[in-house]
Amino acid sequence: MCTGRVDLSFPLRAFLDGADGVFIGGCWLGECHYLTEGNYDALGNMHLLRKLMVRIGLDPRRLRLDWIAASEGSRFAQVMDAFAEEINTLGPLGSSEGLDPAALTEKLESLGQLVPQLKLLVREKLQVKVKSEEAYDKLYMGPKVDELLEALITDPAAASGPLPGYYIDPEACVGCLICKKRCPVQAIEGSNKTVHVIDPEICTHCGTCFYACPPKISAVHKVAAPG
Numbered sequence: 001m002c003t004g005r006v007d008l009s010f011p012l013r014a015f016l017d018g019a020d021g022v023f024i025g026g027c028w029l030g031e032c033h034y035l036t037e038g039n040y041d042a043l044g045n046m047h048l049l050r051k052l053m054v055r056i057g058l059d060p061r062r063l064r065l066d067w068i069a070a071s072e073g074s075r076f077a078q079v080m081d082a083f084a085e086e087i088n089t090l091g092p093l094g095s096s097e098g099l100d101p102a103a104l105t106e107k108l109e110s111l112g113q114l115v116p117q118l119k120l121l122v123r124e125k126l127q128v129k130v131k132s133e134e135a136y137d138k139l140y141m142g143p144k145v146d147e148l149l150e151a152l153i154t155d156p157a158a159a160s161g162p163l164p165g166y167y168i169d170p171e172a173c174v175g176c177l178i179c180k181k182r183c184p185v186q187a188i189e190g191s192n193k194t195v196h197v198i199d200p201e202i203c204t205h206c207g208t209c210f211y212a213c214p215p216k217i218s219a220v221h222k223v224a225a226p227g
């Protein structure tokens with residue numbers, strides 16, 4: 001899986017499932033196989049998640065992103081050994097940070113509920129024009145992100161406004177499966193070459209399908225939330 005496909009919710013889910021550490025390994029920046037350069041998205045997401053981990057009292061070293069090419073087997077082994085050693089030193093998630101299991105679950109779940117708003121925030125306020133590690137580090141490590149996160153955590157609805165809804169135009173959908181594979185909560189039904197449908201009961205309004213549907217098809221439509 002491309003690192004750009006690692007949804008903001010995936011590491012949180014891994015922590016909720018009991019992982020003491022999460023490692024995301026991807027292609028080196030500038031060597032993405034796709035025009036989207038998804039590894040830059042992964043870099044931004046990693047910065048956001050680490051900041052959020054600090055806010056709920058977790059050690060951000062438990063989440064690591066590193067660049068490793070498919071040909072760098074020995075580097076992969078070294079990086080993984082070092083990460084495993086670091087996690088062993090940090091100890092079990094939560095209890096090592098003074099959080100009991102119930103408090104840990106509550107905090108992780110509350111972060112998970114913010115994921116749709118976080119995605120909106122990234123798309124609308126945290127786009128980096130220059131694709132460089134320095135530019136991403138400068139933006140995400142700077143005060144703007146802290147201010148936006150503070151506002152979002154304090155009052156998610158006020159910070160992001162009501163989230164739009166999404167529907168799939170059955171006349172346009174070609175059943176390519178892309179949106180279904182990308183939806184982080186499996187809210188999209190459909191099989192190959194059949195029209196896909198969003199289940200509104202499951203949809204979290206994250207907008208991933210809207211951006212994932214190929215522009216030439218544009219079968220996913222956004223519906224403004226009732227104001």
Ligand code: SF4
Pocket residue numbers: 166182183184185186187188198199202203204205206207208209210
């Ligand atoms: S259906 Fe679309 S908007 Fe809803 S959760 Fe899935 S990807 Fe996000």
Ligand code: SF4
Pocket residue numbers: 168172173174175176177178179180190196212213214217218219220
């Ligand atoms: S990505 Fe677009 S065309 Fe493909 S299944 Fe989803 S809505 Fe249909």
